[in-house]
Amino acid sequence: MGHHCCSKQKVKRGLWSPEEDEKLVKYITAHGHSCWSAVPKHAGLQRCGKSCRLRWINYLRPDLKRGTFSEQEERTIIDVHRILGNRWAQIAKHLPGRTDNEVKNFWNSCIKKKLIAQGLDPKTHNLLPASRSLLHGNGANPSNPAQFHSNGAITNGGATTPFTISSPTKAAYDTVTAPPPPEMAPAMYDDVPNSAGVLMGLDQVAAAGIPGYPYPDNGGGVLMSFRDQNAAGLHTSMDFMNGSSSSSSMDHAAGMTNGNGFSQGMGVAFVDVTAGMWTTAVESGMCAGIEVGQQQQQPLLPPQGLVQGEVVGRPTVVNGGAAHDKGMDMMDVSSVYGGAGATAFDLELMESCGLFCGGGGGAGNAMEQLQWDC
């Protein structure tokens, strides 16, 4: 089936000739592309507008960087993919001069295989079952570069799994990580000043009676820990324990008191999707929201030891309500049981709400600030 935009006309398909390229470049350079469907006609091309657009974006654009991906670019792709999943366009935004198509192709042809060779699932960045059992069996596997660290993270030749966000440039917002080993958890919670840091958890956490952090026997979850130097050392952990039988939104917000931990002047809203209600603690100005989407009916999987934070891009913007009225950006964070669910982050939202970037202040691009802990 052809494009509806070109169904009425005879259009050429397949590879572009140098002459066609020249025509398109000439036209776009001179006139721009206010309407792609009109471009081929005006440029004298037997192509559909969509094809012209693709050719321009993926190949002819003057700001494109051609050639092989650098090691840094490769690491950036892996790290951002860990957060966003297959959102190639979003990933490409972190790589100046690269297109989504290029990133996607590079991922499929190269990175994917590397990850598999390292025993990692390229979709989830989790250990593949075979590697997981090896690690569980007796710790390290000499043939597998993935290794546990004492802090619960797994590294594989530079990349850290589960996902860890750190910002060495600012020494802030230091960790977003999967649950730490049990012996570490209380210390992390203890580190949270009652008046400032906030433990945000679902009722599983409450039932467990923090600091009795229920990891790992409850099937996992995601612990997010932010340290915001801009807020005088404010350290916040967010713990999204998934799969609990639903509780009210008020339960979710119960531990929040007055602090939210993101940064000064920011508000927080929780949305319990299953309950269809939400509570806001919106202050003024820029607000960051967390939508905790519980996968209510999802059965708990048997404990599998370390359960990693898993991320699949699925940005959610919740319209309506106080948060929306105040221009709140919503970030959907749903945690996961060992690959059964999804946690969604949107780096753009993080950037825009200053969650990880400290609200700007002359900082560089997102990746400069999101120096992942590799």
Next chain:
DNA sequence: AACAGGGGCAACCGCTTGCCG
């Protein structure tokens, strides 16, 4: 030298999203 197989990449397809009347 010829052929087969695999990898990489450009382009296409079709669905989603956003805008506008």
Next chain:
DNA sequence: TCGGCAAGCGGTTGCCCCTGT
């Protein structure tokens, strides 16, 4: 509010080239 249209986006396809036999 709805429908049409254009653009955006991710998945898939198919061609070309390289390498091994």
